[in-house]
């Protein structure tokens with residue numbers, strides 16, 4: 001069923017009784033070509049591109065709960081491609097280009113909004129670092145503008161320019177960055193993949209792997225054993241847990257990240273803004289709520305909720321940047337489990353076990369990567385070779401010392 005203005009009008013005439021379910025809630029079959037473990041953004045987008053780009057449709061996405069309830073529906077929805085390193089930038093720019101055509105590709109309104117992402121700087125050295133990043137972006141063909149304090153003030157007059165302890169000196173703006181409606185991204189990919197024949201199997205937890213010799217040939221699940229030629233893990237915060245079932249120990253730790261939404265206010269924040277002197281980022285949803293977050297809680301956890309010291313820290317940073325935010329009430333907050341890698345960059349690679357492939361280590365930046373991650377993971381699963389923009393995301397880079405440390409923080413997951 002195609003969504004369009006005409007289908008909307010047709011349904012309006014029949015009292016909206018003719019809408020079909022957006023995707024089939026499939027029963028698992030005994031065997032598939034490819035199994036994707038995890039029905040988050042990355043598992044679903046991989047299934048879509050496997051079917052669409054490579055013609056591989058004998059695919060199952062196995063999700064232990066309901067799709068969209070993991071990080072794909074818990075994030076603060078920011079999309080951008082403002083990366084410095086050559087190993088990262090082309091990958092995130094591919095993602096941005098896929099975002100730009102996503103709604104036409106999926107025939108689904110994911111509310112992709114290129115309202116701009118502005119990273120503020122508060123010191124000369126921070127300006128220099130942002131100028132370097134902006135130059136690297138432009139050399140990769142990505143848009144970037146370095147703004148001075150006056151230009152930031154005319155865009156965002158409500159920020160604290162007068163009494164701030166760390167005065168705003170300017171910002172690095174990527175106008176093509178912005179936001180997308182996170183759960184609609186999961187639904188859109190699920191619908192498009194299902195239409196091409198992919199089985200989306202919900203309430204199907206993978207509890208173990210089936211091996212024959214050195215090769216993994218299937219999974220044990222809460223709904224029985226299922227065999228497959230290739231198995232891709234895309235379980236985000238549960239990556240180390242699922243990998244452990246296959247006997248793999250990965251350079252990934254799980255930490256909580258929290259997000260907050262305020263009551264709705266009139267249009268105020270026109271773009272995504274990040275504070276450079278503390279950990280705080282804010283945008284405004286189309287419903288009017290201010291959507292914001294800060295740092296990870298900083299300790300290992302598999303709980304999808306965080307603790308009060310981080311709530312306090314995020315709110316303090318928000319007040320320091322934007323004092324008016326103290327007048328709005330927070331109506332919702334939640335946490336998600338982040339798969340923090342040792343260098344802050346992801347892994348899209350084969351594992352040392354035949355038949356088992358890994359997509360993980362997204363830290364707190366995997367939402368913006370959803371399209372390219374699926375595109376490149378599908379390429380790897382279909383052709384057994386890395387896509388050219390994902391070559392740096394190798395699993396052995398930690399052992400080989402070829403880290404992709406975008407932030408320059410060293411091998412400490414809690415700092416990335």
Ligand SMILES: Cc1cc2nc3c(=O)[nH]c(=O)nc-3n(C[C@H](O)[C@H](O)[C@H](O)COP(=O)(O)OP(=O)(O)OC[C@H]3O[C@@H](n4cnc5c(N)ncnc54)[C@H](O)[C@@H]3O)c2cc1C
Pocket residue numbers: 037038039040041042043062063064065066067068069070071072073074075076077078079204205206207234235236237238242257258259293334335336337338362363364365366367368369
């Ligand atoms: C509060 C918060 C804010 C964030 N903000 C941003 C942001 O602004 N921009 C950005 O780019 N990124 C952001 N992120 C990060 C981003 O959301 C994640 O990196 C990304 O969504 C992870 O990929 P995913 O969508 O596939 O994960 P998920 O949606 O978590 O998918 C993994 C799925 O695997 C399933 N699963 C786990 N174990 C099993 C099993 N054994 N069997 C079957 N299924 C299993 C889970 O139930 C889950 O549905 C944020 C994350 C959080 C929590």
